[in-house]
Amino acid sequence: MFANRRLTIRPIIAAAALGTTAIAGIAGGAIAADQGRDGIIERFTAPGPAAVASTGIHASLSDMVEAVGPSVVQIQVKPQMMSQQQGMPMQFGSDDGDLSDRLGQLFGFAMPDGGERPSRPDPRQGPQRGALGSGFIVDASGLVITNNHVVEGADRVTVQMSDGRELPGRVLGRDPKIDVAVVRIEGKGIFIPIKWGDSDHIRVGDSVFAVGSPFGLGNTVTSGIVSARGREIGAGPYDDFLQVDAAINSGNSGGPLFDGSGRVVGVNTAIFSPSGGNVGIGFAIPAKMARQVALQIAQTGHVSRGRIGVALQDVTPEIAGAMGLNVARGALIAEVEDEGAAARSGMQRGDVVRRFGSRPIDNGRDLARAVAEARIGSSVATQVIRDGRPVSLDLRIAGEASARS
Template identity: 40%
Template sequence: MSASEVSSSTTAKKGFFRRRKTQLLAGVMALGMAGALSVQTIIPNQLAFADPVQVQTTGPADFSPVVKAVQPAVVSVKVKQELEPKAMAFGNDAPDFFNDLPDGHPLKRFFRRFGEDGQGQGNGNGWQGKPQPHRYGMAQGSGFFITDDGYLVTNQHVVDKGTQFTVVTDDGTEYDAKLVGADKRTDLALLKVDANKKFTYVKFAEDAPVVGEWVLAIGNPFGLGGSVTAGIVSARGRDIGAGPYDDFIQIDAPINHGNSGGPAFNMKGEVIGINAAIYSPSGGNVGIAFAIPASTAEGVVKDLKDDGSVVRGWLGVQIQAVGKDIAESLGLEEPKGAIVAEAQDGSPAAKAGLKAGDTILAVDGTKIDGPRELSKLIAHYAPDTKVDVTVWRDGKTKDIEVTLGKLNDPDKVASAETGDQKTSLDDLGLALVPADQAGEDGDGVVVADIDPDGPAAEKGLRQGDRIVEANGMAVHEPADVSKALTTAEKDGRKAVLFRIEGENGSRFVALPVKAG
């Protein structure tokens, strides 16, 4: 090959490599534009990672369109309340400190003279204060119209003990209102304004709010009507101990005194909840507020509008949650359901055959996670409704048909030796005596002494509590407790379920077979 041919061949090869390099570079650039993570998936000997979470969304820059639309429907609620008189009484009904004073004591002479002067009523033995005149105070809250003819919703605690109700609309106009009805269990109330006009009103949201979505609160904090605050939905399903049907939405929109009864809106202008409570060590807003869900309020308000009250089904059982230890002692696969601590005498549950120790797992096929779910579910049924209650009893499920009643009363939803001595169960930190030896009527054994650092105390047992059942069997003497523990150990159980009678009624406690 000549020199010119070699040179030509070399030039061609260099051109080829330059073109190849350019093609590869263009390919890499194109891949880079498609996304660096895609490159990782095709380069040999490189680890491929899942895409990180990327969200391309922004919150509304301006809430004013929503506020402008819904604010005319939000009102301030003023409630005139009669205050209880604080009359002082001395004489036959006088407190001990007065009657125990010796005759001639300056304080006794003063009160007798005060009565004789006509400012009180002397009765020979002392003095009784003059009847006090009626005194009134004013409470303030918030509310919102749900119909154009003047029905509006607020909180029950806002109108409680009210004798006169005044509604102040966004334009400052005042209207007299009457109380249609109130429901203490859900803290909801319905008022009615009779006026010859159509009111702007809002509706309840059909869809439950999503944690993280925007929420607007409008109300009357500290008497400053028409105040608007914004935040997000922080959580759902909160139980704050306010009542048996707690299912609050937690929001962080600033809520203060006077916001009670006001609405919480989504960005569609729909009411997702009624502001009812705040959590605050200081009494002011700290970013934790609670609203009654629209799903709860809508049904209650409908009942109040229909007949001024809420009628609920009644099962008639005292229940408690099923923890892991209780589930283990019962042989349940998971700690769910509501265990019956007591079926009230004459209740629908007692008539149908439910008894202490039954664990309610479902009602009409709807699974029960815990006591709160059971209470809410039963409350949605009308009285006289027949329901199938699925219970766990003696290691298997059983269906029991119950005809619900009507809920009226707010307050209804080691070896042991016997003898005249304490029986000690050292592993549990308990000393037991028969109930009759403890001066109590009925069966069972009484906790005579308890180790404050022992397993029993850790589970909430206290001195004076009475153990009446162990794993569903009646307890008559301390030996029955030891027998239940021994039997459970032989069966491979880790705990024994005891039914306890105490100051607060019946409850179940699962105690370990062996400490530690």
């Protein structure tokens, strides 16, 4: 019934003609670390449990909103902060260069149907458009998490606090593959960090609320429930989104998604919409994933992930039948990179990976995430099915790094 309707998944970022229009915020994720980039030591407290208020769906959120409000900020990227690379297409990974076409408007430069953005601003065209988004404070030293697509192409940003103060910020690093970036506030003041929730155990139906600046309306709060977990939307190999029905619109990008106890369980990053507005389908990066990535960025300025050098494919019932497998489960090795880590470890094209260390592998995404999280330089016991027989391998993990600021 939807054959004639064109639906798009869009990053949720607002844009304004800076100097003539009020600037909106984009909500962001959070991380905690000790002061000083070179001396950051992980000291994240254990996340609290995802909670559902026992008082029912109509219980007031006012106390929690008041408590978390000072931790949510607006991120403003003005035209003079943008590098010449600002006009390049957004990419979440080396194989996802067409993602910006499918995600629609980005930074206000793309046409609604995916037109190209100019490679650099033209001063003859009058005031240029800048990026507007949200973020949230994760450490008292002034570390802020937001989306990569909010700060892409910028080294400096302006961070607007909930009390209206505007402070300079520096982009410490970005991870395009899951769309997370970390900003350090360089002004002085008291910065109140958020508390982390447990995104691994939040359930479909649990209450959530989002804080951000949709369409430039700062400090806007919306509420709803978790609609689904583990959504894959074509953003990259590490897709594992929470789907929510809380109203999320342009300008909410990078903002926090809170559980019923006021703890962050996600970073709002995309919407599914035929028109660009909210239709009750939003997506958030799980807090656990954002937290791990943000910690690496805060410590080193980039993200290092495990890599083995293969192309993966899910094992469908048709593939399982053709290969004589009794169950359609596992990650099929479709290609093996010459001289890559997998090839040197004895992995072959046509192998079906069923277990990676202690983790069962049901599909290609399972293996991609497991390898990415593995320690670079380590060897992981891996179980594969080859020609119908089980084979054990010691799989050596190589590494790759995301872009620095």
